[in-house]
Amino acid sequence: xxxxxxxxxxxxxxxxxxxxxxxxxxxxxxxxxxxxxxxxxxxxxxxxxxxxxxxxxxxxxxxxxxxxxxxxxxxxxxxxxxxxxxxxxxxxxxxxxxxxxxxxxxxxxxxxxxxxxxxxxxxxxxxxxxxxxxxxxxxxxxxxxxxxxxxxxxxxxxxxxxxxxxxxxxxxxxxxxxxxxxxxxxxxxxx
Amino acid sequence: xxxxxxxxxxxxxxxxxxxxxxxxxxxxxxxxxxxxxxxxxxxxxxxxxxxxxxxxxxxxxxxxxxxxxxxxxxxxxxxxxxxxxxxxxxxxxxxxxxxxxxxxxxxxxxxxxxxxxxxxxxxxxxxxxxxxxxxxxxxxxxxxxxxxxxxxxxx
Numbered sequence: 001x002x003x004x005x006x007x008x009x010x011x012x013x014x015x016x017x018x019x020x021x022x023x024x025x026x027x028x029x030x031x032x033x034x035x036x037x038x039x040x041x042x043x044x045x046x047x048x049x050x051x052x053x054x055x056x057x058x059x060x061x062x063x064x065x066x067x068x069x070x071x072x073x074x075x076x077x078x079x080x081x082x083x084x085x086x087x088x089x090x091x092x093x094x095x096x097x098x099x100x101x102x103x104x105x106x107x108x109x110x111x112x113x114x115x116x117x118x119x120x121x122x123x124x125x126x127x128x129x130x131x132x133x134x135x136x137x138x139x140x141x142x143x144x145x146x147x148x149x150x151x152x153x154x155x156x157x158x159x160x161x162x163x164x165x166x167x168x169x170x171x172x173x174x175x176x177x178x179x180x181x182x183x184x185x186x187x188x189x190x191x
Numbered sequence: 192x193x194x195x196x197x198x199x200x201x202x203x204x205x206x207x208x209x210x211x212x213x214x215x216x217x218x219x220x221x222x223x224x225x226x227x228x229x230x231x232x233x234x235x236x237x238x239x240x241x242x243x244x245x246x247x248x249x250x251x252x253x254x255x256x257x258x259x260x261x262x263x264x265x266x267x268x269x270x271x272x273x274x275x276x277x278x279x280x281x282x283x284x285x286x287x288x289x290x291x292x293x294x295x296x297x298x299x300x301x302x303x304x305x306x307x308x309x310x311x312x313x314x315x316x317x318x319x320x321x322x323x324x325x326x327x328x329x330x331x332x333x334x335x336x337x338x339x340x341x342x343x344x345x346x
Contacts, residue, residue, distance in 0.1 A: 019234045019237060026229060034221035035220075052228060118211075125212050
């Protein structure tokens, strides 16, 4: 059984009212949904809240999944739409405080996720992402961090692959500019 | 402006983030207790939905049965005629006599009007129906007798 078939089975169980199936989907997508939410929202607490809401929606909308795409693409789409709507509603960009991001990562997470150095690097990248417009940040994170294909990004954002490429190119240019401008103060290595 | 083919012909994709930077973001994991919190919220949400689904039909069924009982009681009053109703009334009221037909007619008319009002009121809340007449599904005759008994007791 493929991963997608397992996800489909879990969605069907959700549709039938099986609360335990949400746990199975969380085991598969929880980290990805949380990470994408954090990268888009820039705030640990908001990312936690968003992840909860997104999994509630996954449970509620399990019956509406048409099966035209992979379950992972559908989950990404729900996540992106939720976070972008949240950003629009709040009319603001994510937090830009590097120290704030660092403080919000607990010691348990540090143990699980690696060294303090990695956390500092992540915080620096977050500080640059925070200065990208929401649309550019979304497409940049989906490709550069999550490694989604152009086709998957197109399905997630409901745009053509060519549009994905052009927007990604602009997002990368913008990120490079920001990184160059902040290179000395933030110490970000731009390749 | 570049088109799809232009991007395709650019050669290998040039990533902006270094491996270290990408890895640092990929190490981010969801808090350990988040899974349990989500399952708890989903369970609460599901229970709330079930409550809504079952609450309304119960209320509607109770209201409908109350209304049907009211219609049945009205039909019973019409079928049995004045004497039985008058007799029931006489049992509950010392002021009426079985020979006082005009008074019985007036009482029957009051009874129907009062019972109508009572029936309409019943539709607004199933709890009151249950409190007043007991379990849903009693025959109209029992409902009417209960009503008359209570009406007599109130006088």
